[in-house]
Amino acid sequence: MPDRAPQPVDRQLPTEEARDLITLVRDIVQREIAPRAAEEEEAGHFPREVFSLLSDSGLLGLPYDSEFGGGDQPYEVYLQVLEELAAARLTVGLGVSVHSLACHALAGYGTKEQQGEHLPAMLGGGLLGAYCLSEPASGSDAASLRTKAVRDGDDWVITGTKAWITHGGVADFYTVLARTGLEGPRGITAFLVPGDAHGLNAAVPEKKMGMKGSPTAQLHLDGVRIPDSRRLGEEGQGFAIALSALDSGRLGIAACAVGVAQAALDEAVEYATGRKQFGRPIADFQGLRFMLADMATRIEAGRALYLSAARLRDAGRPFSQQAAMAKLFCTDAAMSVTTDAVQVLGGYGYTQDFPVERFMREAKVLQIVEGTNQIQRMVIARHLAGPETR
Numbered sequence: 001m002p003d004r005a006p007q008p009v010d011r012q013l014p015t016e017e018a019r020d021l022i023t024l025v026r027d028i029v030q031r032e033i034a035p036r037a038a039e040e041e042e043a044g045h046f047p048r049e050v051f052s053l054l055s056d057s058g059l060l061g062l063p064y065d066s067e068f069g070g071g072d073q074p075y076e077v078y079l080q081v082l083e084e085l086a087a088a089r090l091t092v093g094l095g096v097s098v099h100s101l102a103c104h105a106l107a108g109y110g111t112k113e114q115q116g117e118h119l120p121a122m123l124g125g126g127l128l129g130a131y132c133l134s135e136p137a138s139g140s141d142a143a144s145l146r147t148k149a150v151r152d153g154d155d156w157v158i159t160g161t162k163a164w165i166t167h168g169g170v171a172d173f174y175t176v177l178a179r180t181g182l183e184g185p186r187g188i189t190a191f192l193v194p195g196d197a198h199g200l201n202a203a204v205p206e207k208k209m210g211m212k213g214s215p216t217a218q219l220h221l222d223g224v225r226i227p228d229s230r231r232l233g234e235e236g237q238g239f240a241i242a243l244s245a246l247d248s249g250r251l252g253i254a255a256c257a258v259g260v261a262q263a264a265l266d267e268a269v270e271y272a273t274g275r276k277q278f279g280r281p282i283a284d285f286q287g288l289r290f291m292l293a294d295m296a297t298r299i300e301a302g303r304a305l306y307l308s309a310a311r312l313r314d315a316g317r318p319f320s321q322q323a324a325m326a327k328l329f330c331t332d333a334a335m336s337v338t339t340d341a342v343q344v345l346g347g348y349g350y351t352q353d354f355p356v357e358r359f360m361r362e363a364k365v366l367q368i369v370e371g372t373n374q375i376q377r378m379v380i381a382r383h384l385a386g387p388e389t390r
């Protein structure tokens with residue numbers, strides 16, 4: 001079966017500009033992303049040229065300030081762009097979300113000088129970013145990270161290993177969280193490390209279940225020397241910066257999850273209305289009709305939840321709890337919807353002749369990245385009942 005662009009979703013968008021943006025994205029998806037998605041995912045090909053095109057089209061800096069080359073778009077618009085991209089190919093949607101995450105520390109906590117020097121190239125000048133928090137021994141317990149940055153005159157020397165880095169080895173810049181002080185969250189500082197820094201090396205990418213076109217690799221920092229002018233925020237502020245980036249990033253993951261789920265539903269509906277058994281289209285059978293109805297309802301609920309959290313963020317209100325809820329709900333919904341889509345296609349759903357098996361493999365990772373769904377429940381519960389007592 002050839003790849004095809006997903007069915008257009010009827011979106012509520014706040015401005016004419018936002019509507020034009022979605023039209024532009026759909027055009028790029030149809031021409032440059034959807035036609036090659038299945039083949040390149042199977043081959044594990046990273047579509048660097050697509051990210052260059054997105055950068056040239058102003059789509060890599062959408063939620064950031066236009067003063068430094070961003071698109072000045074509200075989060076509710078940016079997230080719907082991510083949803084459209086992820087529906088066509090998660091490697092691209094999630095890649096844009098991770099790039100945005102990598103820009104967060106500089107855009108939110110950098111000095112005007114740092115922003116002026118680096119942000120334009122990051123937001124619209126062709127550079128691609130990566131966000132480096134996880135380590136081999138610290139995933140969910142990210143505050144126990146061990147990568148060290150030691151002061152040496154006006155420089156910092158960074159040594160350690162980061163793990164699971166999306167765009168590891170292909171990124172132009174890395175936002176790196178490293179320990180500059182005592183144990184725990186207050187001893188961590190953020191740095192902006194150039195991709196060609198001496199002593200920075202990426203390992204061979206992980207062999208993953210899905211999203212094979214997106215390189216995920218360990219990153220070894222062996223005495224990487226960078227000037228203090230590349231420290232982002234205050235010494236010891238890094239973990240707070242990392243968490244703030246993740247609040248926004250989780251909304252990106254939620255939007256990507258809804259995109260993957262929508263693409264799976266579109267396939268399931270098309271198949272169910274065409275495939276006949278017992279002399280009738282299988283979409284006639286109530287068993288499948290109810291399944292499709294439940295899938296569509298989960299998708300609409302997920303979209304409403306991430307948009308509601310985004311609108312809180314756009315209004316400058318607290319949104320951390322709602323972002324965790326959106327990430328949790330939308331990614332669980334994507335897992336369930338994509339699994340059901342495989343069921344709707346029967347044996348054909350289990351083959352690579354149709355894209356639903358890819359969607360199911362892609363959905364799984366979204367329950368893990370940027371805080372597993374167990375961690376999202378911890379975040380939500382802390383907002384409800386306060387921190388755990390031990």
Ligand SMILES: Cc1cc2nc3c(=O)[nH]c(=O)nc-3n(C[C@H](O)[C@H](O)[C@H](O)COP(=O)(O)OP(=O)(O)OC[C@H]3O[C@@H](n4cnc5c(N)ncnc54)[C@H](O)[C@@H]3O)c2cc1C
Nearest residue numbers: 131132133134139140164165166216368369370371372374
């Ligand atoms: C494809 C991919 C891309 C990624 N990209 C990036 C990236 O770009 N940058 C980056 O920094 N990281 C990235 N990650 C890492 C990701 O964020 C971590 O995998 C995730 O945070 C979980 O950490 P872990 O894998 O070490 O699992 P662990 O933390 O070891 O968790 C293992 C299991 O234990 C559960 N668990 C742990 N603690 C608790 C608890 N207190 N209560 C209940 N359950 C708990 C977890 O939910 C999980 O089910 C990526 C991961 C993948 C797979």
